[in-house]
Amino acid sequence: MKRLLALSALLTVVMAFALYTWVYQLQNGLGVTGMNKPVFWGLYIVTFVFFIGVSAGGIAVAALSHLAGIEKFKPISRVAEVVAIICLVLAMIGIVFDLGRPDRMLNIFIYPQRTSPLTWDVFVINIYLVFCVAMLFLSIIGKEKLLKIFAFLSIPTFVLVHSVTAWIFGLMKSQPGWHTSILAPLFIASALVSGLAIIILALFFSKKFLSANLNDEIIISLGKYFKILLPILFYFLFCEFITVAFPGIPAHMVVLKELIVGKFSGIFWFDIFLGIIAPFFIVISKFGRTSRGIGLASLLSFFGVFAERVNIVVPSFYHPFLLSDRIIYAYKPTWVEYSLVAGLFALGIMLFIIASKIIPLFEGGKK
């Protein structure tokens, strides 16, 4: 309890500072961030895309426990739903940070332009959120049959949410490196990896801070799914890179070079080695049969997916098709961006703590 109080105090401080930062950003405009022309999107969009992906864990566990009927996951299905809802809320707050005029954000609903992937995304995310809330609610009032129907209906919504988020980038012919059909499947794969990771991390957190009574077996059997998901993610990434590298079209090659040996190589190799390969070997090794091993694998792949999101969004901006003599300045996030993103993470943890106090989180499936 003491530990929880200390953590809550720390989170409150981070959130309060983020609030101050946001007011500062509202007063001075987005110029206080590191974004520029042509790097029009930065850490905020990356965080938005990341949280959308992370929310996939909720649906995944719901599908496993309610549709595939795996009984041992029933106790954690509510945790999964709560985490998914929180992640969607965080994503939506994240996109508001990125707007130049957040006071006008309702214009998306007042004058929606149906041809814009961003409009599609806003609507699909809201539908997805409704599904997640409905599933949590049905689980609490114990309507198992209806819950099953909702879990079934949520699968196509899940595919749509991550595909549409990928299409924000994948349908753009204007940026080299984005216009590829693998992007939507890649987003689904990385969403599942990060979603699974966050559920496992949330379970660890609950054990440590919320004194939840969970056995290690749930964590270990959840971690087994990394064995399938990580190779799929790696395969999709490989498909993407070989498709760029073999034809070697210059406009696209410069982006790939930037990833492999250029400014983003640190983030790139972190993603490949520590985000995908290392957790995979942990999971298949003896260490992967302990909850600690799974925890470490989750933590690594969680940040690995974040790195992957950075590398999907940012590097393309460095190499516009139309090269002018305009010097392209490196994008360096400022303290404002770090503070707001840290605030988002803090808010997420805080919301989880609050949810655990209101909702009987660990009693799903008990009668």
Place this chain on the structure above:
Amino acid sequence: MKEKNQIEETVEALEKKQLSRKKFLKLAGLGTAALAISALPKKARADDGKKGLAKYRFAMVIDLRRCVGCHSCSIACKVENNVPLNLERDDRKIFWNEVSFKEEGNYPYVRKKITNRPCMHCEHPPCVNVCPTGASFKNDDGVVLVDYDVCIGCRYCAVACPYGARYFNWSKPTWYSKTREQALNPDVQKRVKGIVEKCVFCIHRIEKAIQQADRQRRGLEDKDLVNLPACVQTCMGRARFFGDLNDPDSTVSKLARSGRAFRLLEELGTEPNVIYLKEA
């Protein structure tokens, strides 16, 4: 024989009717499909008839052989359109028109290539399709505009533009002195921080020209247009021309038919309405 013929005729007529009914059903099916497809980006169906209705298709021709790279187009534009002066960071400056240089070759066989780039006012503008609020739009005369009062500042249009023609107001627009602010053009709306702006082909001048022509009970003529935007008016080498591509006898139409004519990033299918003339 006559009777038989009559019967045959009626049968034929009936068959025809049925056929037409079948056709109708087919058409209805196609119609629903078309409705579904209409949700797809506009470019897929931009060609169906609407083009013929448009009175004007404003376009610019830039003769690279005549351009000396003096930047006066960029400056004239900046003054005419109340483009903010914000100088604090190089990578955030706003120029609706940009002149850039590229050096090619090895000494002594070197040359300097000049590109100057306003907004392309594409026939199929990628920026308009992606705008979530419709703040970016294309008017009936083919000019791509931004509704500064609706824009939410998501910068998706700036990301979607392959030409880098769109600019974002990262901070509050400033001109650093009261005198400069008093000298702003009253015909052009001032922008605020947090929204996107871009070249508008001096739409306020176009509107004035249309009004004037209306008063004289005539349509716009080539002489009204050829020097209309500020960048064209100020170009000392007369490298720029403005006009209406729907009029086959306009200066821009004639120049666009030249063997030197090309457009930037034509392979992307945006169909720019800014046409360049090669140096050689």
